[in-house]
Amino acid sequence: xxxxxxxxxxxxxxxxxxxxxxxxxxxxxxxxxxxxxxxxxxxxxxxxxxxxxxxxxxxxxxxxxxxxxxxxxxxxxxxxxxxxxxxxxxxxxxxxxxxxxxxxxxxxxxxxxxxxxxxxxxxxxxxxxxxxxxxxxxxxxxxxxxxxxxxxxxxxxxxxxxxxxxxxxxxxxxxxxxxxxxxxxxxxxxxxxxxxxxxxxxxxxxxxxxxxxxxxxxxxxxxxxxxxxxxxxxxxxxxxxxxxxxxxxxxxxxxxxxxxxxxxxxxxxxxxxxxxxxxxxxxxxxxxxxxxxxxxxxxxxxxxxxxxxxxxxxxxxxxxxxxxxxxxxxxxx
Amino acid sequence: xxxxxxxxxxxxxxxxxxxxxxxxxxxxxxxxxxxxxxxxxxxxxxxxxxxxxxxxxxxxxxxxxxxxxxxxxxxxxxxxxxxxxxxxxxxxxxxxxxxxxxxxxxxxxxxxxxxxxxxxxxxxxxxxxxxxxxxxxxxxxxxxxxxxxxxxxxxxxxxxxxxxxxxxxxxxxxxxxxxxxxxxxxxxxxxxxxxxxxxxxxxxxxxxxxxxxxxxxxxxxxxxxxxxxxxxxxxxxxxxxxxxxxxxxxxxxxxxxxxxxxxxxxxxxxxxxxxxxxxxxxxxxxxxxxxxxxxxxxxxxxxxxxxxxxxxxxxxxxxxxxxxxxxxxxxxx
DNA sequence: ACGATCGTGTTTATCGATATACCACCGTGT
DNA sequence: ACACGGTGGTATATCGATAAACACGATCGT
Numbered sequence: 001x002x003x004x005x006x007x008x009x010x011x012x013x014x015x016x017x018x019x020x021x022x023x024x025x026x027x028x029x030x031x032x033x034x035x036x037x038x039x040x041x042x043x044x045x046x047x048x049x050x051x052x053x054x055x056x057x058x059x060x061x062x063x064x065x066x067x068x069x070x071x072x073x074x075x076x077x078x079x080x081x082x083x084x085x086x087x088x089x090x091x092x093x094x095x096x097x098x099x100x101x102x103x104x105x106x107x108x109x110x111x112x113x114x115x116x117x118x119x120x121x122x123x124x125x126x127x128x129x130x131x132x133x134x135x136x137x138x139x140x141x142x143x144x145x146x147x148x149x150x151x152x153x154x155x156x157x158x159x160x161x162x163x164x165x166x167x168x169x170x171x172x173x174x175x176x177x178x179x180x181x182x183x184x185x186x187x188x189x190x191x192x193x194x195x196x197x198x199x200x201x202x203x204x205x206x207x208x209x210x211x212x213x214x215x216x217x218x219x220x221x222x223x224x225x226x227x228x229x230x231x232x233x234x235x236x237x238x239x240x241x242x243x244x245x246x247x248x249x250x251x252x253x254x255x256x257x258x259x260x261x262x263x264x265x266x267x268x269x270x271x272x273x274x275x276x277x278x279x280x281x282x283x284x285x286x287x288x289x290x291x292x293x294x295x296x297x298x299x300x301x302x303x304x305x306x307x308x309x310x311x312x313x314x315x316x317x318x319x320x321x322x323x324x325x326x327x328x329x330x331x332x333x
Numbered sequence: 334x335x336x337x338x339x340x341x342x343x344x345x346x347x348x349x350x351x352x353x354x355x356x357x358x359x360x361x362x363x364x365x366x367x368x369x370x371x372x373x374x375x376x377x378x379x380x381x382x383x384x385x386x387x388x389x390x391x392x393x394x395x396x397x398x399x400x401x402x403x404x405x406x407x408x409x410x411x412x413x414x415x416x417x418x419x420x421x422x423x424x425x426x427x428x429x430x431x432x433x434x435x436x437x438x439x440x441x442x443x444x445x446x447x448x449x450x451x452x453x454x455x456x457x458x459x460x461x462x463x464x465x466x467x468x469x470x471x472x473x474x475x476x477x478x479x480x481x482x483x484x485x486x487x488x489x490x491x492x493x494x495x496x497x498x499x500x501x502x503x504x505x506x507x508x509x510x511x512x513x514x515x516x517x518x519x520x521x522x523x524x525x526x527x528x529x530x531x532x533x534x535x536x537x538x539x540x541x542x543x544x545x546x547x548x549x550x551x552x553x554x555x556x557x558x559x560x561x562x563x564x565x566x567x568x569x570x571x572x573x574x575x576x577x578x579x580x581x582x583x584x585x586x587x588x589x590x591x592x593x594x595x596x597x598x599x600x601x602x603x604x605x606x607x608x609x610x611x612x613x614x615x616x617x618x619x620x621x622x623x624x625x626x627x628x629x630x631x632x633x634x635x636x637x638x639x640x641x642x643x644x645x646x647x648x649x650x651x652x653x654x655x656x657x658x659x660x661x662x663x664x665x666x
Numbered sequence: 667a668c669g670a671t672c673g674t675g676t677t678t679a680t681c682g683a684t685a686t687a688c689c690a691c692c693g694t695g696t
Numbered sequence: 697a698c699a700c701g702g703t704g705g706t707a708t709a710t711c712g713a714t715a716a717a718c719a720c721g722a723t724c725g726t
Contacts, residue, residue: 001443001468003712014676019714027674046443050386051712054681059383069402069411069427070612078402082429086436091445094402094427096415103419110334110379112424135334224616257616279403283557283590285618336682347706352684362704384682387711 002043011039022047053115062306063116065095065107067124071250073276074122080299081120088307090117097123105130113138118306124192139309141302145192153305153317155298158324159192162291163199164206165326166245166273169289171207173333175243175271178204179234181227181255182247183216193218196247196275215241219251227254228261235262242270243332249274249281249290256284256331271332286330294322335376344372355380386448395639396449398428398440400457404583406609407455413632414453421640423450430456438463446471451639457525472642474635478525486638486650488631491657492525495624496532497539498659499578499606502622504540506666508576508604511537512567514560514588515580516549526551529580529608548574552584560587561594568595575603576665582607582614582623589617589664604665619663627655 008015013032020028021036028036039045053059064081066074082092095112097104104125106112113119118139121131124146132149134140142154170178183197197216204211217234219226227246231254235241244259246252252274256266264270266286274281274290281288301320308315341348346365353361354369361369372378386392397414399407415425428445430437437456439445441463446452451472454464457479465482467473475487503511516530530549537544550567552559560579564587568574577592579585585607589599597603599619607614607623614621634653641648 001447005712015712016677016714017675020675023714029674032674048387048712049444049448050383050392051681052714053383054381054387054683055712055714057681063426069415070405070408072403072405072408075403075405075408078427078429082402082431086431091439092429093396094411094429096411096425096427098415098419106424111382114334115382224613228616253613253616257618260618280557280586280613283561283586285590285593338682348682349684349707350705353705356684360704365704381682384711385684387713388682388684390711 001048002045003048004045006043007036007039007045010043011035058117059115060089061091061093061116062118062120063093063095063113064120064122065097066122067097067104069094069096072278072280073248073250076279077122077295077299080295081303084299084303088303097125101125108134110135113140118310120302120306127189139306141306141309143298143302145195146190150317150319153309153319155302155305155320155322157192157293157298158322159195160199160202161321162275162293162324163196163245163247164203165199165324166275166289166291167200167203168206169326169328169332170243170245170271170273171203171209173243173271177212177215177241178243178245179215179217179231179239179241180245180247181217181219181231182222182251184218185213185216193247200245214239219254222248222251224250224254224257227251228258229254231255231258232261235259235264244270244272246272246274249276249278249288252288252290252331253280253284256286256288267331267333273326273332277327281327282329289329289332290327292325292327294324298322334381335378336381337378339376340369340372340378343376344368391450392448393422394424394426394449395451395453396426396428396446397453397455398430399455400430400437402427402429405611405613406581406583409612410455410628410632413628414636417632417636421636430458434458441467443468446473451643453635453639460522472639474639474642476631476635478528479523483650483652486642486652488635488638488653488655490525490626490631491655492528493532493535494654495608495626495657496529496578496580497536498532498657499608499622499624500533500536501539502659502661502665503576503578503604503606504536504542506576506604510545510548510574511576511578512548512550512564512572512574513578513580514550514552514564515555515584517551518546518549526580533578547572552587555581555584557583557587557590560584561591562587564588564591565594568592568597577603577605579605579607582609582611582621585621585623585664586613586617589619589621599664600666606659606665610660614660615662622662622665623660625658625660627657631655 004015004018007018018036021033078094085092095107097107104123120141122143136151140152142148142152148154180200184193188194201211217230219230244255246255259270266272274288277290277292281290337348337351340351351369354366411427418425428440430440437458453474455476469484473485475481475485481487513533517526521527534544550563552563577588579588585605592603599605607621610623610625614623
């Protein structure tokens with residue numbers, strides 16, 4: 001492997017001069033600069049980012065920590081971040097925290113995080129206290145679903161508002177029994193599922209109805225297969241419903257399949273609304289009505305906040321909530 | 334930030350002893366070990382991976398380089414890799430090469446790759462020559478779609494076989510005009526699209542038919558929206574077809590939507606087969622018949638090959654092809 | 667005419683860890 | 697008594713880069 005030293009020897013200057021050429025420091029004469037650039041090209045030298053990181057403390061890399069990569073929502077998010085960050089000359093890598101507690105803590109450990117100039121953390125399983133232990137001077141923007149320590153910038157989706165929009169839309173289109181797939185009835189942890197459940201309740205209250213907790217279904221996992229099974233079992237078990245608000249698009253896709261399994265038509269017999277506005281929603285049959293959480297807004301703001309921290313600012317942290325809107329398609333009347 | 338030095342001072346030993354404790358080197362007395370572990374816990378010390386990487390040359394991290402993260406296929410792949418690698422005590426990060434040539438070269442640069450102990454590279458846009466320039470002693474497994482330099486291990490999907498299976502299935506079920514969405518007619522580069530096109534041709538020949546190049550449609554991008562538009566335009570333009578082999582599930586989803594747009598029913602009027610066996614395929618309507626490329630097999634083998642290289646073996650590289658199988662569902666008769 | 671400044675490089679110290687050689691001490695066999 | 701191997705720990709050099717201070721001839725201001 002060629003190092004600065006090799007380049008220096010080949011071009012007859014000191015390593016420091018080569019370093020200065022590489023970093024564009026303007027204390028190198030034009031002739032010397034050319035000679036060094038020539039040697040770099042000849043030897044095919046490339047800077048060792050590990051060494052640079054150790055010495056200078058910057059790597060030009062930002063990490064996006066997500067629970068898992070096979071969820072399309074995070075894929076779309078990662079793609080958006082990559083293009084926005086590329087414009088600022090930075091590089092994005094994606095880390096998976098996994099579903100397990102250990103996995104999330106590992107991803108959160110100083111050791112890992114120190115490898116990056118900044119971190120965008122979207123870990124749904126972590127608690128307030130876990131995040132609170134993270135060294136406060138790391139440029140960190142939380143995309144957390146639940147309230148997080150005030151020392152860090154945070155952007156949450158408009159979960160309550162979005163869920164309320166979705167539910168209100170269903171009630172407005174004549175639904176009388178709006179099941180909530182992915183909702184929670186038990187003790188609350190303030191997470192995404194809680195917030196969307198709250199939105200579902202709020203919409204009922206605003207319409208002068210009393211939410212019926214028997215309509216809250218919680219599949220073992222927020223995936224297509226589990227949601228499909230859950231809705232199928234519920235209907236087979238005699239649950240009466242004429243609409244479903246599924247708290248993610250993935251769950252909604254499972255719900256639509258499950259309803260089909262038991263012979264119910266969407267939207268004629270049961271209307272369905274999802275949440276996330278995944279790209280695929282527009283290509284399903286029926287096309288999925290969903291809540292758009294303004295991913296682009298989130299990405300832009302998150303990068304702005306992160307850049308501010310990486311620039312060394314130590315002002316008060318901001319806690320933002322994305323604006324949401326409803327995308328009405330064929331799965332509702 | 335606390336360093337080895339701080340821990341050493343706190344526990345009254347040399348930094349080397351602390352390092353030995355951390356790495357389980359058995360030349361530390363039990364009493365000393367306890368004292369050091371206590372200090373580590375007190376100070377909340379965590380090893381600096383950057384420094385360790387620089388000195389020892391290992392970081393415990395493997396990178397998966399994919400074209401883009403918002404494609405569900407790569408998300409599912411990343412998830413599979415993460416769990417398999419976790420079992421061997423390694424950590425996976427995902428890098429996106431992007432659609433652009435520069436992006437791919439950047440991701441491939443020595444500088445980036447040196448940050449990792451090994452690299453799983455799934456870049457579709459790179460040419461043989463680009464990869465050939467990569468330093469040969471980097472543990473690198475290519476998940477490339479096109480033939481790659483022999484000095485690196487490579488695993489390809491069974492593209493030709495899979496496409497042949499899919500097309501033969503359609504012909505077998507009575508199709509007479511099997512359109513190929515995502516196929517190529519022009520000069521070949523040996524890539525995935527070429528290989529699947531070849532499989533489509535081979536199936537025709539095996540059935541005693543002559544493939545008709547007018548049935549090859551190439552959307553501007555292998556995405557849902559573009560494929561939908563392409564099939565819609567083709568049918569509106571008078572193309573006669575009673576089956577479609579879409580070379581990716583994403584394209585197939587677009588195709589199904591596009592056929593619906595022009596009033597054709599799947600599978601009654603037109604049968605459709607995809608390729609990738611994405612999880613979502615089982616939850617669509619109609620459920621998607623597709624080619625299963627044996628992702629799990631690929632992941633297991635790729636990790637085996639990579640571990641071998643990371644262990645320092647320098648034997649001959651292996652070039653493998655995944656076994657494929659057809660998953661028959663409702664989008665074909 | 668002489669100190670001050672500028673332009674161009676070089677030297678030295680350092681980031682935080684690990685590899686290697688080295689050292690002190692103890693018990694043991696002959 | 698003395699060489700010797702084993703145990704437990706320390707000192708030094710090093711990975712490849714950058715920050716900061718230093719060196720020194722040429723030009724400049726007054």
